[in-house]
Amino acid sequence: MGGLYAMGLLPEATFPSLAATAAVRVSRDGSGVRTRNLKDFGGPIPLLLDETMEWVRDNLAEERAYTADGHTESRPELPMSAVRELLANAFVHRDLGPNTVGTGKRVEIRVLRDRLMIKSPGGLEGLPTAQLESTDLTKSAVNQRVYEIAKCLETPDGRPIIEGEGGGIPEVYHAMRGAGKPDPRFFDNGVEFSVSLFRNNRYDDEESAFRVPSLAHCRG
Helix, strand or coil: CHHHHHHCCCHHHHCHHHCEEEEEECCCCCCCCCEEEEEEECCCHHHHHHHHHHHHHHHCCEEEEECCCCCEEEEECCCHHHHHHHHHHHHHCCCCCCCCCCCCCCEEEEECCCEEEEEEECCCCCCCHHHHCCCCCCCCCCCHHHHHHHCCCECCCCCECCCCCCCHHHHHHHHHHHCCCCCCEEEECCCEEEEEEECCCCCCHHHHHHHCHHHHHHHC
16 A cells, blocks of 8 residues: 555555545635635645645745845745645655545645644654654654655655655744744644644744844835
């Protein structure tokens, strides 16, 4: 199953829960609409990662940000390097046991009003969520076969799926803080692992101006 999931042509044809699902949740406004842009994704891990990354980028807002040279640029409201790392982790480290695959549990990606949430079936294996906040490199494979295969795989554009050194989560913290966003929030209840990336800014306008005073004169 690990080989089929990682490299097979249509893994979801044999095990439907190996697919992923994504949607934008709509705030309750009395219209009866609960979600939009609902989409299912299939294929092996490299294709899942590539297509869900594109979906997330398309469904996040863009923001205008000042660069170090005083110019502005448009960028997604969340750093896509952090999104990619967390999506790759969700696919590579999802549980493949009968309690998840056998009951139809998929990787779920949801864009909410205040956050991007990624849920992966199965909990962490011998790794407390507090350890994820450490600066130490941490490796803990839920499925060792999938993990070893994934270290040799690339997305269609030739980029490795994972590094395999356990440094991904510290990079997520670095990317989020560099973009002025709050730290990610992890939750593990033993049967499902989820992570939230918050869309609001870490600092208010006054604090942001204080952090980059050299750019203040460029805003006129």
